[in-house]
Amino acid sequence: MTFEKELRQALTEQAGVRSFLVAHDDRVVFEHYRSDLGPETLHDVNSVTKTVVGLAVGAALHEGLLPPLDTPVGQILPQMREHDLDRRVKRITLRHLLTMTSGFEWDQSVVDECVLGPCEQFSREESRLRFILRRPIAQPGMRFEYDSHAVQLLSQVIESVSGRTLECYARDALFAPLGISAGEWISDEDGHTFGGRGLMLRTRDMIDLGLLMMHRGVWRGARIIDEAFIDEAISVQSDGGPPMDDAQYGYLCWIDPRYVFAAGHGGQFIFIARRELIVAAVASEIHPPTEHVRRLFEQFVLDHMDSFR
Numbered sequence: 540m541t542f543e544k545e546l547r548q549a550l551t552e553q554a555g556v557r558s559f560l561v562a563h564d565d566r567v568v569f570e571h572y573r574s575d576l577g578p579e580t581l582h583d584v585n586s587v588t589k590t591v592v593g594l595a596v597g598a599a600l601h602e603g604l605l606p607p608l609d610t611p612v613g614q615i616l617p618q619m620r621e622h623d624l625d626r627r628v629k630r631i632t633l634r635h636l637l638t639m640t641s642g643f644e645w646d647q648s649v650v651d652e653c654v655l656g657p658c659e660q661f662s663r664e665e666s667r668l669r670f671i672l673r674r675p676i677a678q679p680g681m682r683f684e685y686d687s688h689a690v691q692l693l694s695q696v697i698e699s700v701s702g703r704t705l706e707c708y709a710r711d712a713l714f715a716p717l718g719i720s721a722g723e724w725i726s727d728e729d730g731h732t733f734g735g736r737g738l739m740l741r742t743r744d745m746i747d748l749g750l751l752m753m754h755r756g757v758w759r760g761a762r763i764i765d766e767a768f769i770d771e772a773i774s775v776q777s778d779g780g781p782p783m784d785d786a787q788y789g790y791l792c793w794i795d796p797r798y799v800f801a802a803g804h805g806g807q808f809i810f811i812a813r814r815e816l817i818v819a820a821v822a823s824e825i826h827p828p829t830e831h832v833r834r835l836f837e838q839f840v841l842d843h844m845d846s847f848r
Contacts, residue, residue, distance in 0.1 A: 543569060543839075545839060546559075546569070546571075546835065546839035546840070547571055549835060549839070550571045550835075551571075553825070553831075555806065555823050555824045555825035556571075556573065556806070556821065556822075556823050556824075556825065556832075557572070557573050557576055557580070557582060557822040557823055557824060558571065558572045558573065558576060558580070558582070558742040558820075558821065558822045559571045559742075559819070559820075559821050559835075560742050560743065560745075560746050560819065560820045560821075561817065561818075561819045561840050562746050562749075562750065562817070562818045562819070563815075563816055563817055563844060564816045565750060565816075567743070567746065569840075572742075578741065578742070578743060579741060580741065580742075581722040581723075581739040581740065581741060582739065582740060582741070582742065582807065582822035583736075583737070583738075583739055583807075584736075584738055584739070584740050584745065584803045584807040584822070585736045585803030585804040585805060585807050586687070586735065586736055586801075586802060586803040586804060586807070587738070587740075587745065587801040587802065587803040587807045587808070587809060588724075588733070588734070588735065588736045588737060588738040588803070589687075589690055589734065589735060589736075589791045589792075589801070590748075590791050590792045590801035590809065591709065591713070591738060591748065591801075592690060592693050592694065592697075592705065592734045592791060593637060593772060593790045593791035593792060594713055594748065594751070594752070594764060595697055595705060595708060595709045595712065595713055596633070596637065596693060596696075596697070596790075597756065597764035597765065597768040597769065597772065597790075598708075598709075598712040598713050598763055598764050599697055599700060599701065599708070599712070600764075600765060600768055601756070601762065601763065601764050601765050601768070602712065604700040604701055605633065605696070605700055606633075607633075608632065608633045608634040608637065609632050609633070609634055610632060610633055611629060611630060611631065611632055612631050612632060612633060612636065612692055612696060613628075613629045613631075615633075615696050615699055615700065616692070616695055616696060616699055617699075618668055618695075619668075619672065624672055624673075625676055627642060627676050627677070627678055627679060628672055628676060630678075630679050631679045631692075632679070632680075633693075633696065635679045635680055636689055636690065636692055636693050636696075637693075637772075637776075637790040637791055638683070638776040638777055638788060638789070638790060639683050639684060639685055639686055639689070639777070639788060639791075640679065640680050640681070640682065640683055640684070640776075640777055641676075641679055641684075641686065641689045641692075642676045642677040642678055642679040642680070642681065642682070642684075643671070643674045643675070643676050643684065643686055643688070643689055644674060644675040644676065644677070644684065645674065645684060645685075645686045645687075645688060645689075653667075653670075654687050654688065654735065654736075655736070656725055656727075656733070656737065657725070657726070657727055657728040658727075658728060659728075661727070661728050661729075666729065667691065667727055667728065667729065667731075668691075668692075668695065670688075671688045671689065671691060671692065674688070683777040683778060683779055683780045683788060684780070685780065685781060685782060687734075687735030687736065688735070690734035690735045690791070691727070691731070691733070691734045691735060692734075693705075693734050694731050694732050694733065694734035695731055697709075698731060698732075704726070704730070704731065704732045705724075705731070705732035705734065706724040706726070706732040709721075709724075712763070713763065714744075716758055716761060716763055717744075717747045717748070717751065717758055717763075718747070719740070719741075719744045719747060719748075721738065721739065721740055721744065722738075722739030722740065722741075723737075723738075723739045724737055724738045724739065725737035736803070736804075742820045742821075742822055743820075745809045745820035745822075746809075746818055746819075746820045748801075748809060749801075749809045749810070749811045749818035749819075749820060750818050751763065751764070752769060752772070752773060752792075752799070752811050753811050753813055753816070753818055755769045755770065756768065756769045768790075771789070771790060772789050772790035772791075772792060773789050773790075773792065773794065773799045773811070773813075774789055774794075775787045775788070775789065775794050776788055776789050776790065779793065779794075783802065786800075795833075797812060797814075797837075797841060798810050798811060798812040798813075798817075798841065799811045799812075799813075800833075805823055805824055805825065806821060806822070806823025806824065806825040806831075806832045807821065807822055807823065808820065808821040808823075808832055808833070808836070810836050810840075810841075812841055815841065815844055817840065817841065817844060819836055819840055821835075821836070
């Protein structure tokens with residue numbers, strides 16, 4: 540039995556895997572969907588959304604909408620210029636947000652309704668932005684802390700400089716050039732696009748986003764994101780930490796010694812192995828999914844790509 544057949548059998552036996560696609564040298568060479576799903580099925584990619592936000596930041600930099608990454612976020616968001624904010628909050632830069640080193644304290648294992656979607660707490664008592672900015676904070680840039688709340692600041696940054704919500708900006712600057720007709724992307728209680736999760740994509744859309752990263756910001760001859768930004772994004776910016784204890788971190792994406800990946804709760808992944816010219820995308824409903832899905836990619840694809848040619 541070939542590795543391709545073994546992989547298909549393993550995926551069929553694992554009911555939690557919704558789809559698994561592999562592209563090599565820009566061509567899809569393996570495609571698997573659970574029997575009740577198909578190529579046009581939209582998947583909630585959860586925290587893969589964060590990596591898409593990082594790409595949107597790169598597109599905005601390429602268009603000249605954003606200042607350099609070491610610019611304090613408070614210089615872009617007027618809402619952050621409150622006199623009673625901790626002085627360390629005013630030192631948070633775009634780079635700190637991209638690398639999850641803003642300094643805010645947050646236990647990523649605590650998943651409440653306010654992380655997952657619009658929240659009545661913020662409608663009644665305080666704004667989401669005020670909550671994010673008033674959390675306990677250490678010195679920015681000193682340590683990695685996976686923080687879904689902090690990514691929401693980048694959503695508001697994009698909105699501030701483009702005059703459009705993050706969803707609208709990403710559709711115009713990122714999805715349209717790639718031919719992606721993205722599904723729903725949820726907004727918070729004030730209408731700001733969620734940065735930490737909430738985007739719906741087809742698995743082939745995930746492949747195309749991975750190919751854009753593989754080709755360092757160029758899509759079919761057109762530059763969408765600067766090469767230097769992609770190179771930094773997929774290079775180690777910090778040692779990382781939970782929820783991926785065995786991976787380092789770039790700009791809103793994870794880094795294994797052999798590949799770069801976007802990861803979302805439940806087993807949503809985009810894998811980019813530049814040396815092997817491989818991009819893979821997985822949508823799942825596996826809990827806990829991380830080691831299992833990554834092991835499938837490494838064992839059946841990365842180590843045996845010749846079986847798919």
